[in-house]
Amino acid sequence: MAFEPVYEVAALDGLQKSSTQLVVEAKLVPPHGEEINKVLGISAVSTVSATEVFSGEARIKGKVDFRITYLSADNSLCYLEYTASFADKINDDGISGGNVCLFSKVIDTDITSLAEAEMKLSSVVEIFLLAFTAKRIKYLSYGGDGLYTHRKDYDFTTCVCHFTAGAKVNVKMPPDVRYAENRAVISSCVAGDGMVTVSGDVITDYMTDAERLSVVTPFSVEIEANGSKEDFMACCNVFVENTEVSSDAEGYDVDVAICGFVSQSNSFSPVVDAFSLSNELIKGEETTEYSVLKNCFVFSDEVEGTVSLSAGMPLADNIISTPGFEVIVTGGYALDGKAVIEGMVRLTAVYFSNETSSESSVNxxxxxxxxxRADVTEGDEVTATAEAESVSCKIRRGSDIDARATVSVNVFVSKKCSATYLSSIAEGDPIQSPSCAFSVHVIGxxxxxWDVSKAIGLSPEDVEKQNPQLKQPFVGGERVVAYRRREKSERS
Structure with missing residues (x-):
């Protein structure tokens, strides 16, 4: 037997999620001479980015933009903002240098202290990252002449590149804006030859002395992505990083941060079993577990609900604003052909009541x-983030308020896989040739x-040649005859 084993290496880039939570605190002090008489609404929005990424560790920085809506001592409607910065790190063995995509969301905000001259807030921020874990395996790909091998195909994902970029979006607004809230949503992320095109919208809700309005400003940016091709998969996250008054004084320049990755679907065919007609084989078998990124997509849907004002609250006559709304994803799972995303939209409706001639609010x-509907299978892992495209409230009756939100969901689908393969092989003792001229095997x-060939010691080709009546797949019970050529011994 010409025993010449050849080994190859496969890099199985599996998508892995790592997360952490931290508490960010802020102290908001109204302008000199003003007092906080009544808090109507609280909003907190977080953003995060990576400062350094090492093997097993990602160092991050971010901020939380706090805003409160309140009534002053003279019952004037006022707004107060404060930005709190934070730094943290995420430790995980699956993190490799550079290849991370970060997400953050405020999941809860509470008032920890309230006085006329100041307010202290505390927000719980959840941060998670998606990273490709590079798992390299060495497998037998060829054994040499006379070695019969059985192969199996396995799918895996290769991370082609990781990309980060920014887009400056000019949002047109009137000069008399009292406050504005900006958020960014993705509409598409498409891979091309050497580039990725990311499109989306910056959604701005703002309040003037006369009315509350919303404006949608689309954006599209082409990002260099080395190694990307049109048939590859591109996934990303976008968020508003900074806002400043534009140079033409006709609105605001909104800085949108983009991070993502491009992946390619691959497969490899390792030898999973082998036998020889002349020698026993010493085989080393290994099994490795990994994940495969199957799909990523964005979709929008509407959700709605109704709240009844509790006893003692003034009746609602006019909705003034809806500050502080947020979308929290609590989980996701896959059914055959369907991805299910569960969560909650939280918002505050600030309204005017003729009954008290003042503003009130309700959560x-x-x-x-x-x-x-998507290319998913039950058991797949579903990770999702969400943002509100629009939120509106309508008074149905004085004590009932209907709320409706359009939610944009960014979904990542992966599946757990395992691959069993031969990692080593060596020649063993010679096999003694059977003494019989033929043998019969009953298929189980x-x-x-392949199982039949190993059992009777013939190549798969010889089994089929000697038993042309066999039809695959076998049902069990078929008889297979193995004929062997015998040499006649010489008479002495």
């Missing part, structure tokens, strides 16, 4: 379970032509 929670249930 509204809208739980949701959204279903999207679930046996394949």
């Amino acid at each position: 509204i929670e809208i739980p949701f379970s959204l279903t999207k 249930k679930n046996e394949t032509i």
